[in-house]
Amino acid sequence: MAHVELSISEAFPTPGASSLQPGPTGFDNADGSGGVDGFTRWSETVSTAAEPCLLIDRDTVISAVSSSGCQLLGLGSPISVLGRPLLGSDLRLLDFTAARGDLTEQDVERIPPLLALHSGRLARGLLRVRCPADDDQADATVDAISTPVLTDGLVAGSLTFFSEV
Numbered sequence: 001m002a003h004v005e006l007s008i009s010e011a012f013p014t015p016g017a018s019s020l021q022p023g024p025t026g027f028d029n030a031d032g033s034g035g036v037d038g039f040t041r042w043s044e045t046v047s048t049a050a051e052p053c054l055l056i057d058r059d060t061v062i063s064a065v066s067s068s069g070c071q072l073l074g075l076g077s078p079i080s081v082l083g084r085p086l087l088g089s090d091l092r093l094l095d096f097t098a099a100r101g102d103l104t105e106q107d108v109e110r111i112p113p114l115l116a117l118h119s120g121r122l123a124r125g126l127l128r129v130r131c132p133a134d135d136d137q138a139d140a141t142v143d144a145i146s147t148p149v150l151t152d153g154l155v156a157g158s159l160t161f162f163s164e165v
Helices: 038-048 067-073 112-119
Strands: 020-023 026-029 053-057 062-065 092-094 123-130 140-151 154-164
Touching: 038 053, 038 062, 038 140, 038 154, 053 067, 053 112, 067 140, 067 154, 112 123, 112 140, 112 154
Parallel strands: none
Antiparallel strands: 020 026, 053 062, 053 154, 092 123, 123 140, 140 154
C-alpha cells in the first residue's frame, strides 16, 4: 500500500519584507508592490497540475481544477466549471449501496473537500462519482485527501487531491 504524506506550511517573509494586504488587484504589499496570497498560489498550481486535484474557496465555489481532475470526476473542461459551486457543478456523488443512489445532504457534508473546509483539518475518504456526460460509463471510485488552505490564519478554502481506486 502506498504511503502519502502531505505537509503545507506558510512561507516565512524575508527580512525587510512587509506583510500582504488586500488591494484592488488581489493582495498587495503595504509598500504598493504586488504580492500573492497562498490561496492564489494554490490556484495557479492546481490549474497547471498533472495530478487530479481541486481547489474550492470558503463558499464552496470551484477556484481551480486540473484537467486530469475534471476528467476523473467527469466535470468537462476546467474553464467550464471555474466559478461554479462544487455541488452545483455536474459532479454527481453516489452512495456505496448496490442501488448506487445519490448521496443524502447529510452525507454530502462529510465529503473530504467540504469536511476540510468546515473543520479546518485534514480529511480523507472514498467517493463514488458518476460521469454525467456518459451514463453508460462505469462509476469511478476515488480516494480523496483534502486539506484546508489558510490565508492570514483563517480557512480560505480547501485543496483536494484525488486518486482512482
